[in-house]
Amino acid sequence: MTTTSSFLNLTLYNGTTDQSGSFITWTNDMTGSSNSNMIKIDNFSQEISACAISLNSNISGSVTSINSNISILSGSVTALSGSLINTNHQFQKLDEYTYTSGSLTIDIIDFNNIPQDYTNLLIMGITGTGKRLTVSNIVIDFNGDANQGNYSAVQWAKNDSTEYISERLTGGIVVGISNAFYPSSAYGAPLLATIPNYSSSGGFFKTAMGYLATIENPYVTSLMGGVWKSTAPITRIRIGVSFSGTRYPFLIGSKVSLYGFG
């Protein structure tokens, strides 16, 4: 027998060319104790077993390592997600009113279902009103309560000819002044007001304040604010323009944003 297999190098028998081989030779080739096919197969089995065990060990080790890394990564991702949720509650625009077109019929901005995930509120924007030739106050009320007896508000203002500080009995809190068609409808007044600790229950009565400096017939400056005699969390804020108890519409171009700070 002179030919061998390709991979295990096993000795092969060919009925045509190997007729001269003796039985003893064939026996040795097949199962002799040295270099026979059986020895080769046995050696191969050892290599395969060792290889399979090594493969299993490597895969097992890799999987353990991957799982460990995934566990660490998963912790980091979860922590990142938690941080983002916390960050998300540091500052956010909660609602916005923009009046860009339409007839002058809207007389109140209604921010309802205000999220309770923040601590303080900031109102910022620009407004004008359809009340002609006279500045009008911007009044806010809370949770739909327009009962005058539930609010106390004060306003200091000074313009070119007058300075006053007055109690404001409006059924809300004065936090701004809206420009009033003067010198033209192109003039709006900036609005900036704060409502601290709006979402808490208990503690002090809820308060708000605002300030203003604007060009208006011919100009006016003001500091104003007050208290709502309730400690309930504020879930709704209505913003309107008021003059002598009458509400007036906002002009096109008005924009008011409500922000929450954590």
Place this chain on the structure above:
Amino acid sequence: MTTTNLNLFTYNLASDGDIGFDDLRSFINGSGSSSNMIKIDSWGFQQSIFLSSVLSSFSGSNTLISGSLDSMDTILANSGSQISELDNRFAILGTFSGSGQADFSSISQDYEHLLILGVASSDHPYPLTNIGIDFNADTTGSSYSTVQYDNSGSITGTGTVNSTESISSSAIGQILLGKITGSSIDQYGGTVMGIIPWYSGSGGFYKTSMGFNAVVSGSYEDSLGYVRSEWASVNLSGGVWKNNIPIDRIRVFGSSGSSKYDFLDGTEITLYGLQ
């Protein structure tokens, strides 16, 4: 003799002597459990089971790993979306530090309102001076109207202020944001706080701005050697730029009348955007 691993029968003429064909055939491929072929076959079966088990285990682990990665991918995608949303919610759009005048140009239009915060002092040689801003490099006097309420004066050191109250408007090519300290004294700066609502909007009302502050300057020795008192001011200021195009440039400076002054070193002003 048998082999080490599979325990296969091997034949050694010297030690095993003559062996009959039937025995040999039985040892090599007999149907009993002791034949080599049966042993090889058993080993082959065991290897298949073992490899199949390894494959199954790996496949299961791979499924778990894929599931974990998919889960994290979802969280990261949501986080990325949140980060993007957070990123656009509030941002520092510009900072000024040092001396000279602040010039915030190419201001991002991705926000709605602007907030200006800082501390500043100008090289105007008085205890107190104004701080002003203009928009889009427009310095035309009549393009602006500004109003300033001020209540200021020297501090007596006994708990009172020799204050003078005033309010006036002017058209000086800028909007006043309040009072800051001048160059009569050093170390003292004035708090700067102002807003510019809906700066990025096109159309609508003219652009407005306003600020307020309370500021105290230090005492100083004048050129004749006299020690001058501290000064204080409470201030509400604001105004309008008679234009309703988006604001993409804001300059901030010390001011007196229509004159502009550089800030002194130590001034820090930050421009924030709120969406």
